[in-house]
Amino acid sequence: MNSIRAMAVGLFLMATLFEVISAIAQTDFRTLNCQFPSGTTAKFDKEWDVKAAADKLNFSFENINLAQAKARVIGPFGMTNVLLFRGNNSLNFLEIMPDGNQTFTTVFFSFQREGRQKGMAVWYPAVHSRHMTIGSSPVVSHLRGFCQPH
Numbered sequence: 001m002n003s004i005r006a007m008a009v010g011l012f013l014m015a016t017l018f019e020v021i022s023a024i025a026q027t028d029f030r031t032l033n034c035q036f037p038s039g040t041t042a043k044f045d046k047e048w049d050v051k052a053a054a055d056k057l058n059f060s061f062e063n064i065n066l067a068q069a070k071a072r073v074i075g076p077f078g079m080t081n082v083l084l085f086r087g088n089n090s091l092n093f094l095e096i097m098p099d100g101n102q103t104f105t106t107v108f109f110s111f112q113r114e115g116r117q118k119g120m121a122v123w124y125p126a127v128h129s130r131h132m133t134i135g136s137s138p139v140v141s142h143l144r145g146f147c148q149p150h
Helices: 002-027
Strands: 032-044 048-052 057-065 070-075 078-087 090-096 102-108 124-134 137-149
Touching (some): 032 102, 032 124, 057 078, 057 137
Antiparallel strands (some): 032 048, 057 070, 070 078, 090 102, 124 137
């Protein structure tokens, strides 16, 4: 019985250590460069009109600070501060615009792919969603891509 208990405690400690190491791996950078080459967009008038997203989107998160739960996004529309939430092996960034529109980006650290050129950092899968009202119409988009830490 004691050996089973010792084994269970050992497995628990190993799992806890793995989670701590994963969390440390998520925080050893202050910048993420993100590219979103594909996705869908939809506008609601009387029905949802869903299309492949025509725009490819590139932006960066800088000054990532987990302790203060904030970062800054810099992209084609300027720069602004965003809220930062730690998820299950992920980081989540929420931008709330002055008009109430929102964007939400999640970077997943449970999978990775090698950099496209030798010596480049790995890329992590990411999604970017926009929830907006433009005029009186709801407009949403969901883009898929990757983010690379620096």
